[in-house]
Structure formats: structure tokens, C-alpha cells
Amino acid sequence: MERVKQLFGRAVRGILNFLRYKKHIYLPPGFFLILAGIVIGAAVFIYSKFIEEDYAPVEMEFETTSYDLSGQTIVLDPGHGGKDPGATSASNINEAQIVYNIADKLRERLEESGAEVILTREEGEFVSLDGRKQDGDLFISLHSDAMEDPAITGFTTYYAYPNQKEFAESLNASLDEYSYFHNRGNREYGYQVIWQLDYPAALIELGYLSNRFDDHTITDPSYQDRMAEAIIEGIDNYLN
Template identity: 55%
Template sequence: MDSIKKGFKKLLDAAGYFLKYKKHLYIKPLFFIIIALIIVLASAYIYKNVLHEPEDLITMDFSNDDVEEEMDYDFSGTTIALDPGHGGDDPGAPSKYGEDEDHVVYSIASELEQELTDAGAKVIMTRGKDETVSLDGRKVEADLFISLHSDAFDDPAISGFTTYYTYPNQEEFGQHLNAALDKRSLLYNRGNQVMEYQVVWQLDYPGVLIELGYLSNEFDDYILNQEDYQGEMVTAIMEGIHSYLNR
């Protein structure tokens, strides 16, 4: 036992001597090792928390705790047209993480159709799941019209949701939908804007086209393909309709 203690003491003494008198041998290598470690840890943090790695986004909670709980609606006597953009031969904007635009907006429209029907509204869907319908063919008679889209830009940095209307009698409906979406969307609010999209300008009653996000943007694309987030958008649109009808 004494020999072990003596050997250990000699080892500690030798280590202490080396650290004290041989700094020129290890200071530079140690410095570069520490710098390399800092770079690796910083790169890992940025990749995980800033670049929105899909595996990390899966854990995101899309619900908005600041928004009041869902309420019961009564839309009896109201006819609402839902227009899922594109479809059939026209898939719309492509997706990197899931479904293309035509399927994303149809998924949201289908859930919205069920919610509206449960609330007593008569719902007209302008197309089926894989159906090709012309812009002229999307003109239907209703009390309210909502066209759903998730577009793309050449610049992948562009993100956010937008509501569009054409005529003055459509502006207020767009404002109510925009405000409701603003409470639940995780994306930048690009506002309620005038735009002459055919599905809206060919109507003589309140109609709005909603760009829910841009599939050319990595973050927008990912969340718009998540079922929970799609549900949040359905809830927001329901709230916007309720707000408009009860203004």
C-alpha cells in the first residue's frame, strides 16, 4: 500500500512539475483544442435551434395558450363556399417536407368543412380531393367565399400569411379573418391586401383568398404539413367567420 501511495505521489509531482515548468509544450495545443470545441458546440447549437432542423420541429407545440378555448358556433342559415386551391392536374407549390399545396389546402378545407357543417352552415366545396377545376368553375353562389392557398416564391426567405380581397364589400371579411389568423398563426402577418385574384374578383359577395404560408420557405412548409398546425388554422378561420357574422 505504501509503495502505491509513493508511486501516486511521484506521479502527481511529475504532473505538477510538467504543468508548471513545461507550459511551452502544451499551451498552444490546448488553446487550439479549446477553440475547436467551442466551434463544434456553437455549430451544433445553431444547427439545432436556429436552422429549424425537422427532427426538432416535431416537438413544437403549435397551440396558442394565450388564445381562449374553442367555442360553440351557430352558423345556421349561412352558406359558405370553400375553395381549396389548385388540385388534380395542378399540384400548386411543391413541398420539401410533406404534401404539395393542393393536398395541404384540401386537408385544411376538409377539416374546416366538417367544423362548419357541425356549426349548422351549408358548405360548398369547389373541388374534390384530386379534381381539376378551372377558375371559372370555382364561381359558386354563397354568402361567404374562402379560397385557401400556400404559395411559393423564388426567394426562400419570404414567409408569412396574407388575406386578399378585391372589392370594398369584401374588405371587412378579410379583416376579420386576418385578425383571427394573427392570433393563432406562428407566421408573420403580411396583412389584408387588395389583389385581383380571379376566384375573388368574379364574386359579387364577400370573398377572401388566404395565403396560409409559403412552401418555398422551410419553416412555413414544415408547419403547414403538420396536422396540429392545420387544426389551428381551421380554428382561426372559424373564429374569423364568427367574428364577421356577429360584428
């Protein structure tokens, strides 16, 4: 035990002597380490206060257009719902609520245009994929997905059959004018909600909640208004 105390005492004295007489060795690098810490801290502060706030989309005013869609029955399918919330947003607003909000805005615009609108579900309601099959003239399923890679951003339109392609292309072109996101194109894929229909139908991924910019933007009510306007314009372009 006495031996341990002696060794400990020598170690302490060695450290104290080093700190007292070898300042020229440790002070310069210590200074630069402190300076580096200050610079990194300042960078993090600037990013969090200024750059991150840049995610707010630039407000772009647009005028709503009057459309005449009388005689058309349009089925709107807000994805997920009820016990199936879909993808989770960093803003704690799930996919089911986001796409329902957009569908509700779109329903209002379509009804103003004279169209008959059928929603496959109401707010907070769960409906199976089979139960979403409805008769109509046009069908649109709305989604906002999430991916493991947070860098993935953009909107995508999908169709299941050749007779649905032109309608999906029209929606894609209109979204390209209104959306702030990268256009990931119009793709063929057999999602059940459009695969089980024999009339023009499309599924839209409006954005990716795993991407911070997409998430911040798509949860904004004014941007949701833009998406509703883009979709009704795409419908009108397809029909006329």
C-alpha cells in the same frame, strides 16, 4: 525524356526535404486548419441535431368554440388540385393537398355549426378558375404559396372589391391570433376566384412552402386544426 525524369526527381526530393526540415513553417498553420475544420464540423453537427429541430412549433392548446352559423352557405375553395399541384413543399406535400386538408377540417367545423358548406373541388380533383364560381353567402379560397426568396414568411389575406374588405379583415384578425407566422396584412388584389364574385369573398395565403419554418409548420395536422379554428372564428366575428 531523361531531362523530364531529372526534373521530376529534383521536385520530389525538394518536397521531401521541405517536409523533413521545414516543419516549423507548415505545422503551425496546418494545425490551425485542422482545428478550424473540427470547429466547423462540430457547428454543423450541432445545428443539424438541435437548432434545426427547433422548427417544430410550440404546441399551444386551444379550446374549440361552439358557433351557430345556421342558414349560412359558405363556399370553400381549396386552391389547385389534380393536374395542378400548386407549390411544392420541402416535405414533399404539395400545396393542393395541404389546403385541401385544411378545407376538409374547416368543412367539418362549419357543418357542426349548422352552416351549409360547398367545396369547389374534392381531393385530387382539378377544377378550372371559372368552375370555382359558386353561389353562396361567403367564399374563402385557401392557398400556401412559394417564393424564390426562402426568407419570405407569413400569412396574407386578399380581397378584390370594397364590399369584400371587411370580411377579409375579420379573417386576417382571427388568423393573427392563431397563426405562428408573421401577419403580412390584408391586401386588395384581383385574384380571379374572388374577382368573379359579387358577394363577400377572401383569398388566404396561409404560409410559404419555400420557407422552412412555414413549410414544417403548415404541414403539421395540429397546426392545420388551428387554421380551421381561426377561420371559423373569423367568419363568426364577421357575421355577428
